[in-house]
Amino acid sequence: MTDLAHIRNFSIIAHIDHGKSTLADRLIQACGGLTDREMKEQVLDSMDIERERGITIKAQTVRLAYKAKNGETYQLNLMDTPGHVDFAYEVSRCLAACEGSLLVVDASQGVEAQTLANVYQAIDNNHEIVPVLNKIDLPAAEPDRVKQQIEDVIGIDASHAVEISAKTGLNIGEVLEAVVERLPAPRGDDTAPLKAMLIDSWYDPYLGVIILVRVVDGKLKAKQEIKMMSTGATYEVERVGVFTPKQEIVPDLGPGEVGFITAGMKAVADCKIGDTITEERRPTATPLPGFKPSVPVVFCGLFPVDAADFESLRDSLGKLHLNDASFHYEMETSAALGFGFRCGFLGLLHLEIVQERLEREFNLDLITTAPSVVYKIHLNDGTMLEMHNPADMPDVVKIDRIEEPWIKATILVPDEFLGAILKLCEERRGIQTDLTYAGNRAMVVYKLPLNEVVFDFYDRLKSVSRGYASFDYHLEDYQEGDLVKLNILVNGDPVDALSCIVHRSQAETRGRALCVKLKDLIPRQLFKIAVQAAIGSKVIARETISALRKDVTAKCYGGDITRKRKLLEKQKEGKKRMRQYGNVEIPQSAFIAALKMHDN
Amino acid sequence: MSAPGLGFGIYIHWPFCRLKCPYCDFNSHVRERIDHARWRSALLRELEHYARDTQGRTVTSIFFGGGTPSLMEPETVAALIARARDLWRIAGDIEITLEANPTSAEIEKFRAFREGSVNRVSLGVQSLIARDLKFLGRQHDAAQALAAVQMAATTFDRFSFDLIYARPGQTLEQWQDELDRALEFAAGHISLYQLTIEPGTQFEQAVARGDFRVLDEEHAAELYEATVARLGASGLADYEISNFARPGEESRHNLTYWRYGDYVGVGPGAHGRLTINGEKFATRQHRAPEAWLDLVERDGHATRQRDLVPRPERLNEMLMMGLRLKEGVPMTRIEEESAKPFAEALDPARLQRLIEGGFLTLSGDRLAATAEGRQRLDAVLAALVA
Numbered sequence: 001m002t003d004l005a006h007i008r009n010f011s012i013i014a015h016i017d018h019g020k021s022t023l024a025d026r027l028i029q030a031c032g033g034l035t036d037r038e039m040k041e042q043v044l045d046s047m048d049i050e051r052e053r054g055i056t057i058k059a060q061t062v063r064l065a066y067k068a069k070n071g072e073t074y075q076l077n078l079m080d081t082p083g084h085v086d087f088a089y090e091v092s093r094c095l096a097a098c099e100g101s102l103l104v105v106d107a108s109q110g111v112e113a114q115t116l117a118n119v120y121q122a123i124d125n126n127h128e129i130v131p132v133l134n135k136i137d138l139p140a141a142e143p144d145r146v147k148q149q150i151e152d153v154i155g156i157d158a159s160h161a162v163e164i165s166a167k168t169g170l171n172i173g174e175v176l177e178a179v180v181e182r183l184p185a186p187r188g189d190d191t192a193p194l195k196a197m198l199i200d201s202w203y204d205p206y207l208g209v210i211i212l213v214r215v216v217d218g219k220l221k222a223k224q225e226i227k228m229m230s231t232g233a234t235y236e237v238e239r240v241g242v243f244t245p246k247q248e249i250v251p252d253l254g255p256g257e258v259g260f261i262t263a264g265m266k267a268v269a270d271c272k273i274g275d276t277i278t279e280e281r282r283p284t285a286t287p288l289p290g291f292k293p294s295v296p297v298v299f300c301g302l303f304p305v306d307a308a309d310f311e312s313l314r315d316s317l318g319k320l321h322l323n324d325a326s327f328h329y330e331m332e333t334s335a336a337l338g339f340g341f342r343c344g345f346l347g348l349l350h351l352e353i354v355q356e357r358l359e360r361e362f363n364l365d366l367i368t369t370a371p372s373v374v375y376k377i378h379l380n381d382g383t384m385l386e387m388h389n390p391a392d393m394p395d396v397v398k399i400d401r402i403e404e405p406w407i408k409a410t411i412l413v414p415d416e417f418l419g420a421i422l423k424l425c426e427e428r429r430g431i432q433t434d435l436t437y438a439g440n441r442a443m444v445v446y447k448l449p450l451n452e453v454v455f456d457f458y459d460r461l462k463s464v465s466r467g468y469a470s471f472d473y474h475l476e477d478y479q480e481g482d483l484v485k486l487n488i489l490v491n492g493d494p495v496d497a498l499s500c501i502v503h504r505s506q507a508e509t510r511g512r513a514l515c516v517k518l519k520d521l522i523p524r525q526l527f528k529i530a531v532q533a534a535i536g537s538k539v540i541a542r543e544t545i546s547a548l549r550k551d552v553t554a555k556c557y558g559g560d561i562t563r564k565r566k567l568l569e570k571q572k573e574g575k576k577r578m579r580q581y582g583n584v585e586i587p588q589s590a591f592i593a594a595l596k597m598h599d600n
Numbered sequence: 601m602s603a604p605g606l607g608f609g610i611y612i613h614w615p616f617c618r619l620k621c622p623y624c625d626f627n628s629h630v631r632e633r634i635d636h637a638r639w640r641s642a643l644l645r646e647l648e649h650y651a652r653d654t655q656g657r658t659v660t661s662i663f664f665g666g667g668t669p670s671l672m673e674p675e676t677v678a679a680l681i682a683r684a685r686d687l688w689r690i691a692g693d694i695e696i697t698l699e700a701n702p703t704s705a706e707i708e709k710f711r712a713f714r715e716g717s718v719n720r721v722s723l724g725v726q727s728l729i730a731r732d733l734k735f736l737g738r739q740h741d742a743a744q745a746l747a748a749v750q751m752a753a754t755t756f757d758r759f760s761f762d763l764i765y766a767r768p769g770q771t772l773e774q775w776q777d778e779l780d781r782a783l784e785f786a787a788g789h790i791s792l793y794q795l796t797i798e799p800g801t802q803f804e805q806a807v808a809r810g811d812f813r814v815l816d817e818e819h820a821a822e823l824y825e826a827t828v829a830r831l832g833a834s835g836l837a838d839y840e841i842s843n844f845a846r847p848g849e850e851s852r853h854n855l856t857y858w859r860y861g862d863y864v865g866v867g868p869g870a871h872g873r874l875t876i877n878g879e880k881f882a883t884r885q886h887r888a889p890e891a892w893l894d895l896v897e898r899d900g901h902a903t904r905q906r907d908l909v910p911r912p913e914r915l916n917e918m919l920m921m922g923l924r925l926k927e928g929v930p931m932t933r934i935e936e937e938s939a940k941p942f943a944e945a946l947d948p949a950r951l952q953r954l955i956e957g958g959f960l961t962l963s964g965d966r967l968a969a970t971a972e973g974r975q976r977l978d979a980v981l982a983a984l985v986a
Contacts, residue, residue, distance in 0.1 A: 130824065144657070212690060379763065524817075525979065526954075526957055526959060526976060526980065527957060528980050528982055548643070548817070548976050548979050549817055549818060549821035549822035549975070549976075550817055550820050550824055550975050550976060551817075551975075551976045551978045551979045552841055552974065552975060552976060552977040552978050553796070553841075553977075553978060554794045554795075554796050554841070554842050555793055555842065556611075556841075556855060556920070556921065556924060557857050557870070558611055558857040558863055558865065558871055558873070559611075559626075559627075559865070559869070559870065559871040561857075561873070561882075561917050561920070562882055562884070564920055565913060565916055565917050565920060568916055568920065568981060568982065568985065568986050569913075569916075569986075571982045571986035572985075572986040575986055576984075583953050583957070585983075597876040
């Protein structure tokens, strides 16, 4: 146990690519946490996807021993937080576990929207914030302009910002000094009943569930009986340790300290982020504020491209769920796509990450249906149901009204692209609530329906701003909307995988786009095919795929029979992936392609 | 034993060409020197081998295909025909066809082939337009081709020639002109093939490189429809997808294929279908010329495959071939090959859908594809049996 005055807990807030992980690596190196030989790039991002995409999914901590210029040795706990809006709650708990933050801003790029949201969260958590300008060695670096921008946009004093290059190691010592000098020490009472925050947890195949904790009051030690305050479940602590970043067992963790415990837990689903851990025999009177269970906000269907992979998809989802309890899954059957799962995620990125891990780590080829949000359907009989699958839409005559989630979106964009961004937001039913300038960058705040955002908003945003706009959002509230279920019909039969809930004003555009897409994707057949978009029984868009006009092998003689017959057998095999719609059979691949285009 | 009327044919493959044509995916090879005597005796030996399997049958046609069989020595052709006469009963009206290229060197051999009992030639004219002949990699010009056609007309009882159309950039008017000129020289039979890009050919690579594009479906369909109409007006019926003849002038050998009759395949890469004790066998000889030669000299044959064709596949093969013919397939043949009553041999719902769609007809005792159906036969077959 270290005395409180010699502890500093801090996190690093940065936009993707602004150098958070590189800075973390340098800090670890400077404190001798790892030898140069042990350093591998971006130590903290342990998953492949994290390293590749520069996104941290799980929170991680490192305890560093830093000998400051004043001769004293300090325990520094660096917390690496998930860096994306989908994990806003996880980020908020991480921030709640420290007293200060380093705000890392790329000295050539300036402040981005994500950074902003996280900084505000840090300010909400009463953090002391130390601005750090990174990539100062680049010729394009404009430290003065960026300092001004930090003051204008965020409203904090940037005059003492530390100017560094994480890449070259320039001024890394100054950062450590600033942590010791400028960030406050934690407070706490080691004699009080145990009160610790569960920051994150993950599954380790050897140790079981590892829980990351920050002790506020009391002490955590092995053999202690602990209790999770949200569930009431009790466990006996097996190991208490810290990451340096190597795992090291310690006798105990006292107030202000950050570390890990294992307690014989089998699944991370038992560990709720933000939960308060206390002693079983002597529980604390009040849990830590801010706890809320995570709730999925974006849903989609995940189907194996090859139906034979269904069982392996089930196994893989189970394994992933061991380590990420925040996504939900349940079995779903689709006429167009076969057996699969309806899955819920914290956001679009979370969805993408899970999908990518399933494909990469478990070698599955997957189809994703269009993402859906959670709608609140108020029925005439006064009951309300939450719907996240268009297939579950009740008969319209039974519906009184439908509410949909709205978000508050903050977009930062160079002013030359502002017009295009405003147009996009207006097209998506957005309501502007704020527009300010900082230099040549505009910050615009919109209220937007989430269902407009899950439908290719982010890609459009990037494309209309040539990649320069940054975007962040949080859920605001539910509002009534004129929402309808859009069905896509092939020869009169609905294609379940393509139906979606849309605002009535968007139904025709969306329906027409889907019809045109399918027209391109469905090969011509013996019979003409009608592709229609409809709301209820009302057709709002239609495309016709004309019938085949010529399709015959020119030459077929004695030597060609075997080859031709094998071709026919292959087609027969291929028919297993066909779906009958009226008198035509549509290859499943056409629907898959339509859904893939949806993604883009 | 096959039913009468299907015929029993002998196919003899000569695997050599002077040059490989860019569209051709047949088993053809270019060699500097060919030991004709050696090839002659090997072909004769393999013919004898298959005669043992098919004793008592009456041969209704012999077909020399390739490669370029007009490059064979006429003695070889004559010897093979003579040996066939020794080995089998021969129909009085036997059709003996030889494929020929219309170059002057080959024209000079026509009389010798005639003397060796060849009574029909099929000439690979392909086009009457100089530029297109060059595109197709042919070694003759239009004048030579027409001279060859005229020589064939005076030398042989019957003749046919081939044209390839739906070439890149070909317009309907251009093709109609060329076809009209060609028809002035046609007698009882002509084969008109739409250009198909086959895997493994020079054209496949050319298309992949973007050197040219094949005609789109609409355009190809327009040319096909105009072709069928034009030939019909001249009294040459489209008895098969790409083959047109006056009544009685159809290629009997090819009719045997399309009616799913039996045929022996001799020579490198040749395929055969033989019904022995009610079972159908698919045979294939070794494709590589030199390997084939060595095997025949060692074993008397170079059979690489002799596979039993199961009943459902026999039915598929027969429909695949038979529906190419305007005459269609007798229901009795469907029952024969599938060994099931007609109602069980084919899925009634699928059949119904295709009949209602106007692609198939079931009239009297035959199942046939309509003109609409034949023009889309690959899709019709897939919808019927795949």
